Amino acid sequence: MIKSPYLLFLGDAADSLAAKVAQGIKDWRPDMSVGQYRMDGCNADLGLADLSFDEAVAAGAKTLVIGVANRGGVISAAWQEKLIEALEAGLDIASGLHNLLRDEPILVAKAADLGRELFDVRIPSVEYPIATGVKRTGKRCLAVGTDCSVGKMYTALAMEKEMHARKMNATFRATGQTGILITGDGVPLDAVIADFMAGAVEYLTPDNDADHWDLIEGQGSLYHASYSGVTMALIHGGQPDALLLCHEPTRKHMRGLPDYQQPSLEELRDTALILARVVNPDVKVVGISVNTQHLSEDEAVSYLAETEASMGIPAVDPFRHGAARLVDALEAC
């Protein structure tokens, strides 16, 4: 578990898109960060207070979270100098970068020396069990997609926000690097050993209060040839009571697979239900989350209305119109 509050490290971000992890933390956990740290040449700005490491520690910060992609996939000498300063000031460091903090001997030695922790959230820190499939208490909602990167994490976070506003008992459960940095905890499912994937999801979503909802971050797609095994493990490990279908209607082919087309929402619904019923015969598909960012408002409204009419369940873009109707559907479940 990564200690909060955070100082968000924007480094020398080329643009605001490079800092999207930091932006996600600010959007979804606005009280989690005391400020941002920007190096010379940084072109991103979250609108948070610019703090030195010492100022951040004085304001209560416990962890420097690397909220930016690094250029060229390496931790540069300039970054390393700053990260060492952060450790010396009293901060742990958390990162979702592909190249790991633990592979930087200077950082490892300095952290050991000072008693600080380095968190590489891309790598599991737990030995997960083999899944047992035993029925758990509490309720679980899983977002499944017609493709990768169609808005599954956004949907689950937007629903959590709406549910908390309604004083409902709900927890977003992160299964990817960005989600783990946003919430400080979770399972980096794509990095788990095959035999333990479903067990890792069971570990992430244990027995809970009868009225509690886990909102499980989806990954991949049952129809994505590269990552479908991860999705399958989420369905069987997650033991969902409710499924949400996530879709991006303008995509020309499956992400990264030019020879493959997205399934229809009907196909996704039917296949996901067959597989989810193995672990929960009562599972229901309760709503559809459509990412309409490439449609005009008129196009989006008419696409959503048509989809809702043909599928017979609420179809919403939670970014454009809020997650309220998806939460209504979950409450009715």
Add this chain to the structure above:
Amino acid sequence: MIKSPYLLFLGDAADSLAAKVAQGIKDWRPDMSVGQYRMDGCNADLGLADLSFDEAVAAGAKTLVIGVANRGGVISAAWQEKLIEALEAGLDIASGLHNLLRDEPILVAKAADLGRELFDVRIPSVEYPIATGVKRTGKRCLAVGTDCSVGKMYTALAMEKEMHARKMNATFRATGQTGILITGDGVPLDAVIADFMAGAVEYLTPDNDADHWDLIEGQGSLYHASYSGVTMALIHGGQPDALLLCHEPTRKHMRGLPDYQQPSLEELRDTALILARVVNPDVKVVGISVNTQHLSEDEAVSYLAETEASMGIPAVDPFRHGAARLVDALEAC
């Protein structure tokens, strides 16, 4: 790739069941081993020549293959002494044990010293790629089961043997520890990192001659909550042209999951086809392999006849009656 021929290490096997990996190598690759090595107190006997390490090397052996489960899950001092002697005699060592050769510092040092190799087939030795889903040449057959441990490996090996007898162009592709030791090569799929599972299967079954069949060893089951993600990756990475359904009709519940029942063969067929069509719209279910070991001959014959009549495709127990009719079905495909 493990170098052959082998000397099969039976150690101090408590009984012949403990030596089932060695038995599998002897059954399926009878020309691969020059003999067996038995310690004092060994209660297993494959009927091969008992050779010393020096005699085995003189007979051409390249690798000592540990074909037996170790007692208590540790490499005992008595075993270690023998394994060091084997290295000194000139043999590499290959093992599928849970506790790894590489975690035994004395073996590691001795092997390095002598220039010998230690193979832990439980651990991937390759950095597998992400699956691309690109259509490959050649043909692929995958066995999928109603449950784990219903005879998928046996079925694929029996078909390979029959196909080779018919001079067909076919290769068994191992995806588990026993299969890898039997054939000297393969992918330990249950130990692969989630994101790379389907890519590992693509790597295992690359482009091939138009008339070549890969006979891919199945793992887990789409209906097994613990391991279904591995099965899913086999279906999408394997890009099968032909599926075989494997079943054990007397099982009371899913293996290791007392709360779960096996699906019917109809359910398995329909679900596997939906998922396999994502990567190959022309995939067909060509036959059924039934493990009838717990049925009498009469019961087996009538179960197979009923299954064949209701499913409309050949239903065979390849152990009892040979794999010929399954290969006929593949040839007709």
